Amino acid sequence: MNIQSKKSFAVVDYEKCNPATCSPEKGDCPAVSACTHKVIKQIDGVFEPPIIFQHMCLACWDCIEACPMDAIERKHVS
Ligand code: SF4
Ligand code: SF4
Known part of the structure; x- marks a missing residue:
């Protein structure tokens, strides 16, 4: 089996x-407002880029x- x-x-x-x-x-x-799981936040305030709490991300995209700038990407790690 391949797990x-x-x-x-x-x-x-x-x-x-x-x-x-x-x-x-x-x-x-x-x-930020699109993420209903509150995983992405502008912790440095408005006009500052958001950060993503990756360990909490549910990959719902x-x-x-x-994001109108295509500035968020999918990342996959195994
Ligand atoms: S992919 Fe992650 S950060 Fe983006 S909306 Fe979904 S849970 Fe939030
Ligand atoms: S470019 Fe994307 S990630 Fe950056 S502030 Fe705009 S919507 Fe948010």
Whole structure:
């Protein structure tokens, strides 16, 4: 039997991420509000890129759908 323990989670590409582009007035990240599991947060405040608590990520990819800059990617580790 081939048992694989694979973990998938979302990662922010900080080269692409820019909250001021997504939300010029408020600086809030649309991906944060899209994550109903509260796994992605702007811990440094608005106008700062979010961070993802990868160990809590459920790989639902709602944040990827919500990010207009394609700044969130799927990552798979085994
Ligand atoms: S939606 Fe995407 S580009 Fe915009 S702040 Fe969030 S992660 Fe960054
Ligand atoms: S993949 Fe889903 S659980 Fe993970 S950060 Fe994105 S929206 Fe949240």
